Amino acid sequence: MKLDNRSSKLLEELMSNPSVTSKDIEQKFGLTRRQLGYSITKINEWLLTHKLPEIQRTRKGFFIIDESVFVTFSKGETLRQEDASVLSEQQRMYVILMMLLSKDDLSLIHFTSELKVSKNTILSDLKQSQQFIADYHVTIRYTRKDGYVLKGEEFQIRKLLLHVLDKFLRLKNGADLLSRLVDIKADDLREVTHRIESVEKKLNLKFTDERMATMPYSLILVIRRIKKGNLIRAFYIKYEELSDTKQYRATEEILYDFQDIPMEERLFITLYLLTTNVYWSEFLTEEAIPNLIEALDDMLRLFERRAVISIQDREQLLNKLLLHVKPAYYRIKYQLTEFSDGPQTVSQEFMELHHLVKKSTEPLAELIGMPIPENETTYLTMLIGGWLSKQGDSIKEKTKAIVVCPKGISVSRLMYSQLKELFPEFIFLDTLSVREFYHYPFAYDLVFSPIALETDKKLFISSSFMEREEKTRLRKQVMLEIQGYIASDLDAEEILTIVKKHAVISNEAELTKDLYRYLHRDDADAIRKQKGNEPAMTLADFITEETITLRDSASSWEAALKVGAAPLIRKGSIDRSYVDAMVGEVEKDPYIVIGPNLAIPHATPEDGVNEVSMSLLRLKKGVAFTEEYSIQLIFIIAALDKKKHLKALMQLMKLAGNTADQKALIEATDKEAILDIIRKYAND
Incomplete structure (x- = not known):
C-alpha cells in the first residue's frame, strides 16, 4: 500500500512536530475536520501494513504516536508516495x-x-x-x-x-x-463541505466517507455548469415526488444564497442527495417511499425459504438493508445506479448466495417498478452474507440441489414444488432444461431428474409427478445416501422428549401434532394456501361447462389450439396473442404431451394472461402433434404465477396416468359426463 500525497505530507508533519494539534494541521493544510479524519485513517492503514501502531487522537486534538514509529523513520524509512506524473x-x-x-x-x-x-x-x-x-x-x-x-x-x-x-x-x-x-479553491471546498455537514445534522444522518469525499466537488462542478447555462430543461421527475422529502429542504439550505437556480436543478440536486449512501441514520422510516419496509421484509422471507435459513435479529438486519435501499430506490428508479458504493462483483465464495438473493428481490423490484441492477443486488448479497456469517450460518454447509426436467415449464415447476416440499432441508437452486443443465454456473450437490444425465454429482431419478409411495421411497433413498439415516425413522414423541429438556413448552399437545404432521406429511402438504388464506384451485374450478369444447376433429394443431382457447378469450382470461405464443412454443417445448392422448399447451404469463385459467378441447379423432403423437385431449393452461394452478395440475397429472378415464373422456357424449370424471379427480 502507498500513501497519497496529502497523507504523506501530514505524516511528515507529525513526525517533525508531534505536539501539533488537529486544529493547527487543519489551518496549515486547508483541511476540514472530515478530510483530516479521512487522511489519518489512511495513515493508520499504511502503518498497520508496516506492522506499526496506529496514531491516536485525544479529545483535545493532540496526537499520540508510538515511539516505534519515530524509531522506524529515524532509521531512514521513506514515505512511498504514489507517482502521479505517469498516467495510464x-x-x-x-x-x-x-x-x-x-x-x-x-x-x-x-x-x-x-x-x-x-x-x-x-x-x-x-x-x-x-x-x-x-x-x-x-x-x-x-x-x-x-x-x-x-x-x-x-x-x-x-x-x-x-x-x-x-x-x-x-x-x-x-x-x-x-x-x-478545474481550479477549485480550498476555501470553496471548505464552504461546501461545511454546508453538507450542516445537512447531515439537519437530516440526522452521516454520509459514507466515499460519498463525503466526492460530494463537495460534485456540487461545485454541477453549480458551475448551471451558472454557465448548461441546464436540465426537460426533467422527468415530478416536483411532488421529491418536494416533501427532507433532502429537498436540505437542497434549499445548500443553495440558500443562489437565487437563480431553476426548480429543475434544485430537484436534480435533491435527487443526488437522495441517491447518496449513508452509513448511519437516527431515524429509519419509509418517509416518501410507502411499503418499502414491507417489501424488504417480504424479500427476506423469500430468501429464508429459498436458502433454508432462519435470520436472527431480523429487525437489525432490516434496518441495515433499509439504510442501503432507501438511496438505492432512487438510484434504480431514475437510472443513477453507477454511483453506488460497495463491490461491483461477487466473490466466488458468495456466488450461490448471490443467486438466491437475486431470486428473492421480486418484492423490491415490484415496488420500484423495474428489475434490481446487478451492482445493487451485489451489495445486498454482501450485507446478507455478512449477517449470516455473524450468526454462524452459511449456505456452503447446506445441501444444494437442482431439478432437471425436459418436460416444459409447468411440469418442471410441479416437479420442483414437490421435491422442495419433500426435502425442506435442501436448498433448491433452480429448475433447468437439459440444455441449461450442461451450462449451469453454480455449485450444487444433487440432481433430481426424470431422465438419466451425464454428471459427476449424485443423480436421483424421479418421476415428474410422484405418488405417495414413490415419494416415500425417494426420500428414504436420498437421506440414506446423503446423511446415513432414513427420515421416516424419526419419531415425534422422541423429538418432543429432547425439546422438553431444553425448552419450556406452552402447548405440548399442539406441538406433538405439528411435529407429527411435518414428519408424516403427504401430497396435500405440497399445495399451500395462497396469500390471504386463498385456497388452491382444483381441476373442477377451472374445467367447467363454459370452458369445455367438444369437437369431432381439427384440421391442424394450430387450429385445435385456437378452438380450445376460444372460451378463455371470450371470458377475457387470455388475449389472442397467447394463442400465437402457444403455437410458437411447440418447437421449443415438445414435451407438453404428458399422456398418450393428452397434452397441456401453455406459454408464459407475459404472452397475454389476464387471469389464471384452463380449458379443455375434446377431439374424437386425434390431431397430429408430431409424427409420434396424435392428441385427443388438449388442456390449455394459462398461469399468472407458479402456485395457484399447481393443485389442478397435480390432479391433471393423475388423470394422465389413468388410461380408462382418458378413454371415458374421449368417448363422452356430453359435457356433464366429462365433468363427472373431472370432479372425481378434484375431490381426490
Whole structure:
C-alpha cells in the first residue's frame, strides 16, 4: 500500500512536530475536520501494513504516536508516495473527459500541454473517450469556433460528470490533480463541505466517507455548469415526488444564497442527495417511499425459504438493508445506479448466495417498478452474507440441489414444488432444461431428474409427478445416501422428549401434532394456501361447462389450439396473442404431451394472461402433434404465477396416468359426463 500525497505530507508533519494539534494541521493544510479524519485513517492503514501502531487522537486534538514509529523513520524509512506524473491510457481518458465537462474552448494543444503526450496519442485517447461515453448517448464534437465540446442531453452529461468525477478522485493524488485542473479553491471546498455537514445534522444522518469525499466537488462542478447555462430543461421527475422529502429542504439550505437556480436543478440536486449512501441514520422510516419496509421484509422471507435459513435479529438486519435501499430506490428508479458504493462483483465464495438473493428481490423490484441492477443486488448479497456469517450460518454447509426436467415449464415447476416440499432441508437452486443443465454456473450437490444425465454429482431419478409411495421411497433413498439415516425413522414423541429438556413448552399437545404432521406429511402438504388464506384451485374450478369444447376433429394443431382457447378469450382470461405464443412454443417445448392422448399447451404469463385459467378441447379423432403423437385431449393452461394452478395440475397429472378415464373422456357424449370424471379427480 502507498500513501497519497496529502497523507504523506501530514505524516511528515507529525513526525517533525508531534505536539501539533488537529486544529493547527487543519489551518496549515486547508483541511476540514472530515478530510483530516479521512487522511489519518489512511495513515493508520499504511502503518498497520508496516506492522506499526496506529496514531491516536485525544479529545483535545493532540496526537499520540508510538515511539516505534519515530524509531522506524529515524532509521531512514521513506514515505512511498504514489507517482502521479505517469498516467495510464484509461487515466488520461478521465482527465480529458473532466476537462471537457468543466472547461470551454479546448483544442488539442490544451490536452497535449496538460498530459505531456503527443497529438496522435491525444487523438487516440479522444477516440477511446468517445467509446466510453457512448452509453450515455453523449458525443465529442469539434468545431473551429468552439473547439472540443460534449453534445447530448444535460441530464446524461450530469450522469457522466458524476461517474467521471468518482473515477477521477480514485486516481493517484486525484483530489489535488482535480483542484488544479478545474481550479477549485480550498476555501470553496471548505464552504461546501461545511454546508453538507450542516445537512447531515439537519437530516440526522452521516454520509459514507466515499460519498463525503466526492460530494463537495460534485456540487461545485454541477453549480458551475448551471451558472454557465448548461441546464436540465426537460426533467422527468415530478416536483411532488421529491418536494416533501427532507433532502429537498436540505437542497434549499445548500443553495440558500443562489437565487437563480431553476426548480429543475434544485430537484436534480435533491435527487443526488437522495441517491447518496449513508452509513448511519437516527431515524429509519419509509418517509416518501410507502411499503418499502414491507417489501424488504417480504424479500427476506423469500430468501429464508429459498436458502433454508432462519435470520436472527431480523429487525437489525432490516434496518441495515433499509439504510442501503432507501438511496438505492432512487438510484434504480431514475437510472443513477453507477454511483453506488460497495463491490461491483461477487466473490466466488458468495456466488450461490448471490443467486438466491437475486431470486428473492421480486418484492423490491415490484415496488420500484423495474428489475434490481446487478451492482445493487451485489451489495445486498454482501450485507446478507455478512449477517449470516455473524450468526454462524452459511449456505456452503447446506445441501444444494437442482431439478432437471425436459418436460416444459409447468411440469418442471410441479416437479420442483414437490421435491422442495419433500426435502425442506435442501436448498433448491433452480429448475433447468437439459440444455441449461450442461451450462449451469453454480455449485450444487444433487440432481433430481426424470431422465438419466451425464454428471459427476449424485443423480436421483424421479418421476415428474410422484405418488405417495414413490415419494416415500425417494426420500428414504436420498437421506440414506446423503446423511446415513432414513427420515421416516424419526419419531415425534422422541423429538418432543429432547425439546422438553431444553425448552419450556406452552402447548405440548399442539406441538406433538405439528411435529407429527411435518414428519408424516403427504401430497396435500405440497399445495399451500395462497396469500390471504386463498385456497388452491382444483381441476373442477377451472374445467367447467363454459370452458369445455367438444369437437369431432381439427384440421391442424394450430387450429385445435385456437378452438380450445376460444372460451378463455371470450371470458377475457387470455388475449389472442397467447394463442400465437402457444403455437410458437411447440418447437421449443415438445414435451407438453404428458399422456398418450393428452397434452397441456401453455406459454408464459407475459404472452397475454389476464387471469389464471384452463380449458379443455375434446377431439374424437386425434390431431397430429408430431409424427409420434396424435392428441385427443388438449388442456390449455394459462398461469399468472407458479402456485395457484399447481393443485389442478397435480390432479391433471393423475388423470394422465389413468388410461380408462382418458378413454371415458374421449368417448363422452356430453359435457356433464366429462365433468363427472373431472370432479372425481378434484375431490381426490
